[in-house]
Amino acid sequence: MNWKELSIEIGAESFEAVANILNELGSNGVVFEECGDRVKITAYYNNDENFPGLLETLKKRINDLPAYALNAGETLITVQERKDEDWTSNWHKFFKPLEIGEKFIIAPSWESLADEEKKIIRIDPGMAxxxxxxxxxxxxxxxxxxxxxxxxxxxxxxxxxxxxxxxxxxxxxxxxxxxxxxxxxxxxxxxxxxxxxxxxxxxxxxxxxxxxxxxxxxxxxxxxxxxxxxxxxxxxxxxxxxxxxxxxxxxxxxxxxxxxxxxxxxxxxxxxxxxxxxxxxxxxxxxxx
CATH class of the missing domain: 3.40.50.150 (Vaccinia Virus protein VP39)
Structure with a gap:
């Protein structure tokens, strides 16, 4: 199956709001990269006749963010077509084990990992x-x-x-x-x-x-x-x-x-x-x- 890969570069302030919008619009997965005060969010959608309307809805909702005192800054949106294996590869590329605080390692559910001192929390992000x-x-x-x-x-x-x-x-x-x-x-x-x-x-x-x-x-x-x-x-x-x-x-x-x-x-x-x-x-x- 082919997917639409939709990438948005926005100001960090509005990152969580835009990620929530993407999920509410039915994203089949979200990953992100941070670069200073900018964030690139990548989401995946079914490649069907509903996608053009979805894209217009997304643009409108991002334009409405200032009403909630959020500034997305300059917004750059790109769309590419991807195959199933590309999507899976992206998840594995972006989500690696993370040490957080003094007690925890957050690890993908698909990775084998052991640690004698820290508790390992295994997460499968799904669409959340x-x-x-x-x-x-x-x-x-x-x-x-x-x-x-x-x-x-x-x-x-x-x-x-x-x-x-x-x-x-x-x-x-x-x-x-x-x-x-x-x-x-x-x-x-x-x-x-x-x-x-x-x-x-x-x-x-x-x-x-x-x-x-x-x-x-x-x-x-x-x-x-x-x-x-x-x-x-x-x-x-x-x-x-x-x-x-x-x-x-x-x-x-x-x-x-x-x-x-x-x-x-x-x-x-x-x-x-x-x-x-x-x-x-x-x-x-x-x-x-």
């Missing part, structure tokens, strides 16, 4: 976002290592926008026993469930399809949300009914120049800043009550 290489995911994992130590094992955790399920799996490996992972995208839910099975943490993680906190039940002591800044600002006012006493909330996916916007909303709602960590142009925040 989150293989650990992006700054926002790395920052989340490093802050989870730092803050979810002894004493948190019996606490309940909620991972919003779980993507491949990587943060939920990290939490399970850190000893958290009751984790709910949510994503609005059915393809992400499918990928997350498969990765949870691969990493043998089904007994600790439940994956649900849903729009952030809508239709959720119960209270949580730990919340992770690796989202773009405008979704985080939208999320924050909905969290109060789901929080246990003295919660810890880890927020990532925030470009540095949007940090103050997120913190302004957090302070307005009575949260305090506990910790923050920066990597290149990205920042992750830890807030609490």
């Amino acid at each position: 976002f989150g293989i650990g290489s992006h700054e926002s995911t790395r920052l989340c994992i490093e802050l989870m290592e730092k803050h979810l130590g002894a004493g948190w094992e019996e606490k309940r955790m909620l991972d919003i926008g779980t993507g491949t399920g990587i943060l939920a799996i990290v939490a399970a490996y850190l000893g958290i026993k009751d984790i709910t992972a949510v994503d609005i995208d059915p393809l992400a839910v499918e990928a997350a469930r498969e990765n949870i099975r691969i990493n043998q943490v089904e007994g600790q993680v439940e994956v649900l399809q849903g729009d952030m906190t809508k239709n959720l039940n119960g209270k949580f002591s730990i919340i992770t949300a690796n989202l773009i800044h405008d979704l985080i600002i939208k999320l924050l006012p909905t969290l109060a009914p789901f929080l246990e006493e003295d919660p810890i909330i880890i927020l990532s996916g925030i470009i540095m120049k949007k940090r103050d916007l997120v913190l302004e909303k957090a302070y307005e709602l009575g949260y305090k800043l506990i910790d923050e960590q920066v990597l290149n142009d990205w920042v992750a925040l830890v807030i609490g009550k």
